[in-house]
Amino acid sequence: MKNVELSIPDMQSAHCQSRVNGAIKDIDGIKVEKLEAGKLSVSVENDEVKEELVEAIEKAGYKVGGDDSEKASSCSTGCCG
Numbered sequence: 001m002k003n004v005e006l007s008i009p010d011m012q013s014a015h016c017q018s019r020v021n022g023a024i025k026d027i028d029g030i031k032v033e034k035l036e037a038g039k040l041s042v043s044v045e046n047d048e049v050k051e052e053l054v055e056a057i058e059k060a061g062y063k064v065g066g067d068d069s070e071k072a073s074s075c076s077t078g079c080c081g
Helices: 014-024 047-059
Strands: 002-007 030-036 039-044
Touching: 002 047, 014 030, 014 047, 039 047
Parallel strands: none
Antiparallel strands: 002 039, 030 039
């Protein structure tokens, strides 16, 4: 397992953290170490699992740090970005 820390700037509220957790909870090969405002720390089995993780977070409407694409949060309550 490899430790990975992802920056998710738009994930600030508990609501957004819950959305991200829901988006990644069924991915095999990850273990969530810490989920907090703007940051996710996980252990992943390999790079393919990491890519799947990033895709799931982006599909939920959040930009993952290090990605150059400008993707606004699709948070329905407007609480995040």
